[in-house]
Amino acid sequence: MNVDVTALPGIGVRKDFEVKSGRRVGVIAHRDGDIDLIVSKPDDPDAIAAQVPLSTDEASVLANLLGAPQLVAKLNDDHRDLPGITTRQLAIGDESPYAGRTLGETGMRTRTKTSIVAVMRAGQLHPSPGPDFTFTEGDLLVVVGTPDGLDAAAKILAHG
Numbered sequence: 654m655n656v657d658v659t660a661l662p663g664i665g666v667r668k669d670f671e672v673k674s675g676r677r678v679g680v681i682a683h684r685d686g687d688i689d690l691i692v693s694k695p696d697d698p699d700a701i702a703a704q705v706p707l708s709t710d711e712a713s714v715l716a717n718l719l720g721a722p723q724l725v726a727k728l729n730d731d732h733r734d735l736p737g738i739t740t741r742q743l744a745i746g747d748e749s750p751y752a753g754r755t756l757g758e759t760g761m762r763t764r765t766k767t768s769i770v771a772v773m774r775a776g777q778l779h780p781s782p783g784p785d786f787t788f789t790e791g792d793l794l795v796v797v798g799t800p801d802g803l804d805a806a807a808k809i810l811a812h813g
Contacts, residue, residue, distance in 0.1 A: 667691070671698070680712075688712045714791055716776025741803045742773075743810050745792040750813040757784030765805040767798030 659667040661681065669679025669691065677693040687706060694702040707715065745752050751759055761767060772779040772786065773793040779786065788794075796806050 713775035
């Protein structure tokens with residue numbers, strides 16, 4: 654898929670791509686660091702139908718929401734021949750006792766027999782995090798295990 658990059662003098666840079674419907678979806682990265690999510694009008698790819706300003710944190714959450722499901726789908730596809738094994742994404746929410754704490758402190762593998770295979774943070778993938786990896790609020794964890802183990806992992810991340 655081709656991403657078009659267009660300089661916007663005095664504003665910043667527009668980066669967008671065409672989706673199946675013919676519309677263009679992308680972002681405007683302003684010179685001052687602001688970010689806008691944009692969607693073109695159906696009949697004019699240069700005209701903006703919707704423009705949503707995003708804070709840096711909001712842009713990071715959106716990137717996580719878009720990136721983690723693709724990774725989970727790929728892992729689920731890879732595990733389809735392993736009955737009883739599945740992959741799920743679990744979030745470090747604002748109430749999680751593990752925000753600001755390390756993976757090792759969760760005791761996840763010992764307590765649930767699940768494995769945290771990746772963390773999506775601010776649109777960046779952190780594969781195979783070690784026990785010293787520190788979680789932050791908004792992280793999306795990609796966890797592999799049995800359905801019961803994944804349910805237990807979700808409870809641990811939410812309540813300790």
